[in-house]
Amino acid sequence: xxxxxxxxxxxxxxxxxxxxxxxxxxxxxxxxxxxxxxxxxxxxxxxxxxxxxxxxxxxxxxxxxxxxxxxxxxxxxxxxxxxxxxxxxxxxxxxxxxxxxxxxxxxxxxxxxxxxxxxxxxxxxxxxxxxxxxxxxxxxxxxxxxxxxxxxxxxxxxxxxxxxxxxxxxxxxxxxxxxxxxxxxxxxxxxxxxxxxxxxxxxxxxxxxxxxxxxxxxxxxxxxxxxxxxxxxxxx
Amino acid sequence: xxxxxxxxxxxxxxxxxxxxxxxxxxxxxxxxxxxxxxxxxxxxxxxxxxxxxxxxxxxxxxxxxxxxxxxxxxxxxxxxxxxxxxxxxxxxxxxxxxxxxxxxxxxxxxxxxxxxxxxxxxxxxxxxxxxxxxxxxxxxxxxxxxxxxxxxxxxxxxxxxxxxxxxxxxxxxxxxxxxxxxxxxxxxxxxxxxxxxxxxxxxxxxxxxxxxxxxxxxxxxxxxxxxxxxxxxxxx
DNA sequence: CGGCTATTTGAATCCATTCAAGGGGAGTGG
DNA sequence: CCACTCCCCTTGAATGGATTCAAATAGCCG
Numbered sequence: 200x201x202x203x204x205x206x207x208x209x210x211x212x213x214x215x216x217x218x219x220x221x222x223x224x225x226x227x228x229x230x231x232x233x234x235x236x237x238x239x240x241x242x243x244x245x246x247x248x249x250x251x252x253x254x255x256x257x258x259x260x261x262x263x264x265x266x267x268x269x270x271x272x273x274x275x276x277x278x279x280x281x282x283x284x285x286x287x288x289x290x291x292x293x294x295x296x297x298x299x300x301x302x303x304x305x306x307x308x309x310x311x312x313x314x315x316x317x318x319x320x321x322x323x324x325x326x327x328x329x330x331x332x333x334x335x336x337x338x339x340x341x342x343x344x345x346x347x348x349x350x351x352x353x354x355x356x357x358x359x360x361x362x363x364x365x366x367x368x369x370x371x372x373x374x375x376x377x378x379x380x381x382x383x384x385x386x387x388x389x390x391x392x393x394x395x396x397x398x399x400x401x402x403x404x405x406x407x408x409x410x411x412x413x414x415x416x417x418x419x420x421x422x423x424x425x426x427x428x429x430x431x432x433x434x435x
Numbered sequence: 436x437x438x439x440x441x442x443x444x445x446x447x448x449x450x451x452x453x454x455x456x457x458x459x460x461x462x463x464x465x466x467x468x469x470x471x472x473x474x475x476x477x478x479x480x481x482x483x484x485x486x487x488x489x490x491x492x493x494x495x496x497x498x499x500x501x502x503x504x505x506x507x508x509x510x511x512x513x514x515x516x517x518x519x520x521x522x523x524x525x526x527x528x529x530x531x532x533x534x535x536x537x538x539x540x541x542x543x544x545x546x547x548x549x550x551x552x553x554x555x556x557x558x559x560x561x562x563x564x565x566x567x568x569x570x571x572x573x574x575x576x577x578x579x580x581x582x583x584x585x586x587x588x589x590x591x592x593x594x595x596x597x598x599x600x601x602x603x604x605x606x607x608x609x610x611x612x613x614x615x616x617x618x619x620x621x622x623x624x625x626x627x628x629x630x631x632x633x634x635x636x637x638x639x640x641x642x643x644x645x646x647x648x649x650x651x652x653x654x655x656x657x658x659x660x661x662x663x664x665x666x667x668x669x670x671x
Numbered sequence: 672c673g674g675c676t677a678t679t680t681g682a683a684t685c686c687a688t689t690c691a692a693g694g695g696g697a698g699t700g701g
Numbered sequence: 702c703c704a705c706t707c708c709c710c711t712t713g714a715a716t717g718g719a720t721t722c723a724a725a726t727a728g729c730c731g
């Protein structure tokens with residue numbers, strides 16, 4: 200009854216287990232799906248938590264809003280996550296039974312809907328499923344902590360580089376097809392989204408991307424990004 | 436089998452449920468305790484995850500280390516949490532079965548040790564306990580996301596103010612004794628710790644604290660902080 | 672009493688923001 | 702099909718907030 204295996208996740212990123220990949224039992228359950236158009240919200244902060252969602256295709260951003268200390272000022276708002284296929288949405292709402300953030304589709308996307316009322320009993324029945332849900336939530340804690348670490352310690356250039364490395368890695372992971380690394384990806388989000396996520400202004404993101412291109416780390420054509428030299432990107 | 440209640444947590448902070456407060460059944464279980472001296476680590480990043488811990492008394496900081504992109508440079512390191520009595524430590528390790536951060540006692544502290552090998556079966560037996568564990572983990576996700584939001588969007592003064600408000604609130608929550616708000620607290624951490632947590636230099640923290648004192652928001656005497664005017668603190 | 676660490680405060684520097692302007696691509700309607 | 706508009710992106714220049722460097726004070730422990 201040991202907590203977790205996960206040999207491959209030694210030092211680098213945290214593996215992102217998902218309820219439907221690992222648990223073939225769950226695949227037998229007729230969880231419905233839903234299609235969300237680009238720009239539409241899957242859920243909004245404050246709504247009652249009904250389900251957790253697994254991204255089947257497409258991409259989402261989650262946006263957190265902090266009730267500004269000063270009422271007269273605009274509340275602080277920030278993108279706190281991007282979610283690719285096989286990643287789970289809604290975990291932050293379990294504690295209050297209300298969603299704590301907005302989830303907005305960056306392109307037309309499909310999610311699998313897992314009602315929490317079904318999920319919890321299921322987890323009590325199947326040890327593996329319970330363990331997996333706990334692991335997913337833990338991974339989300341680690342992800343959020345890493346974001347905080349990035350925002351707290353890295354200069355702009357490094358943040359953008361780290362974002363790109365992470366995105367390429369997760370893009371590979373979500374494309375279950377080949378074992379190859381993608382060299383080209385099309386970013387589904389705007390510079391403003393990236394900036395919000397990284398705690399930077401969109402101009403700064405644009406500048407750093409341009410700089411990374413000049414340095415020969417990446418190729419750049421609008422939202423199309425080509426990985427040219429991982430070492431340059433990684434090496435500060 | 437609805438996910439969570441928690442009437443009081445409408446808009447403000449997230450309630451921090453704890454395994455031993457809510458589950459009287461669990462109190463019957465002879466979970467051992469352990470005393471950690473100031474400066475010593477309860478666990479370190481990379482260690483195998485054996486247990487989760489609930490702070491009984493004292494205070495911890497958790498420190499995350501990011502394997503610096505550039506090997507020649509020092510790795511990025513940051514305090515990503517402070518943990519007061521009744522709060523749970525170790526949740527970030529569930530996903531990889533290894534601790535993802537160091538937990539260091541800021542003063543002599545006592546923790547209750549809950550072996551994960553016991554916890555998981557227990558949660559499958561008791562629905563309330565499973566729900567509670569999920570809620571705790573979810574609250575941790577929200578906490579980490581809030582930290583990221585703070586680091587990504589707030590100027591220095593606001594971060595320090597938010598830190599103080601949060602600390603006072605949690606200090607009250609951890610002192611189960613009275614229903615009164617504490618007006619005086621003794622911060623267990625250094626300015627450097629606070630700065631690391633807030634993504635600021637220790638000098639900046641000191642400056643902002645001084646400024647808040649000049650503005651009449653707080654009284655300050657070393658690590659002794661008196662809450663004078665919450666409104667000033669909250670208003671920008 | 673020293674020696675140490677923690678804290679405060681000042682002054683100069685720097686990185687990211689802010690303000691501003693121009694280019695480019697997608698979609699719409701004439 | 703082209704013109705028009707809207708949004709997104711890029712780049713430059715000036716500003717500003719936080720850092721860095723530096724020095725002095727306060728507090729704690731042996």
